Amino acid sequence: MEVQVLSSACVPKAATEPPSCILQADVxxxxxxxxxxxxxxHPSDYAEEADFIERVIDTVAVGPVSTLLELGSGGGNNAxxxxxxxxxxLTDLSPEMLALSSSLNPECEHVQxxxxxxxxxxxxxxxxxxxxVMYLTTEADLHAAIETAAVHLRPGGVVVFVPDATLESYAVGTDHGGHDGDDGRSLRYLEWAHAPKPGATTAEVDYVVVMRxxxxxPRVVQDAHTVGLFPESTWRRLLADAGLEIVDPGVVDPNGEEHAVFVARRPT
Structure with a gap:
């Protein structure tokens, strides 16, 4: 049995640049x-959540809605x-993930x-x-991502952020899952979410992934992730600083205990 240890810790760039904490190519x-x-x-896991996001956008946006930009689209599951x-x-930092998404969503535009x-x-x-967005581990990085969202919105347009957790809602614990493929391959994972250190804006989440x-x-991969945790007040302040109006969409979230949701609109 092959065991590999991987890490997604932040990798410093040049001295004048902030650490790059978004999924590194060496993960x-x-x-x-x-x-x-x-x-x-699996993409099928996202049907209910995508329906919720669609209803939020249609409820909050002013005027007709036809175009959507996703930042950090990964394997294209939501799309x-x-x-x-x-x-x-669809945009992502990883060319391999964009290629995977392109195979699933060939009709969508993909941009690295x-x-x-x-x-x-x-x-x-x-x-x-x-x-x-969970891989943004500093307030400066989160601010930059919110600014990116804001500058790509038309007046009356809406942005939906769906982090796994805020500092207040983050839960220590374990999880597991995985799927069997039609080609005979199988994958299972175990997840451990550890408590953040006092005063920290990050937490460590360990994964053990078994592929067959x-x-x-079987091949076993141990993957250590560092995720960013910010108070809800920080999210709201940064959204307002970007000139966005925070909106309560009034749409029932069937997965509300599994993530946080921040909805904002660019003023008309």
Whole structure:
């Protein structure tokens, strides 16, 4: 049995640049192991959540809505459902994840880019930032991502942020899951979410991922993730600083205990 230890800790860039804390290319589940990603988290798992996001956008946006930009779109799981309603532009830092998403969503535009610095020089009716935002581990990085969302919104457009947790809602514990593929491959994972240190804006989440192919022994990967945790008040302050109006959409969230949701609109 092969055991590999991986890490997604922040990697410093040049001295004048902030650490890059968004899924590094050397994290194999987002690079050479990307073909396994949909067995870790399958597109079908996202149908209910995508329906909720769609209803939020339609409720909050002013005027017709047809275009959506997703920052940190990963393997395209949300887009596999949202593309039925919106013309989607999908962006991610990982070229391997973009390739995986392109195979699932060939009708969608795909652009490689960092959610902190991306500038497409066009506006959208809606912007979605899902759980990839958890890899922003400093307030400066979160501020930059919110600014990116804001500059890509038309007046009356809406942005939906769906982090896994805020500092207040983050829960220490374990989880597990995985899927069997039609090609005979299987993947299972165990997750441990550890308590953040006092005063820290990050927490460590460890994964053990077991992958099996027909006729081959299992491979085991231990993957250590560092995630950002910010108070709800910080989220609200940064959204307001970006010139966005925070909105309560009044839409029932069927998965409200599993994530946080921040909805904001660009003033008309």
């Amino acid at each position: 194999r589940i987002y690079s050479d192991l990307a073909p396994w990603f949909h067995l870790l988290t 596999s459902h949202l593309k039925r309603r919106f013309t989607c532009t 880019g960092d959610m902190r610095t991306l500038r497409l020089e066009r506006a959208f009716d809606a912007v979605l930032v899902h759980d990839a 192919e027909p006729g081959q022994p």
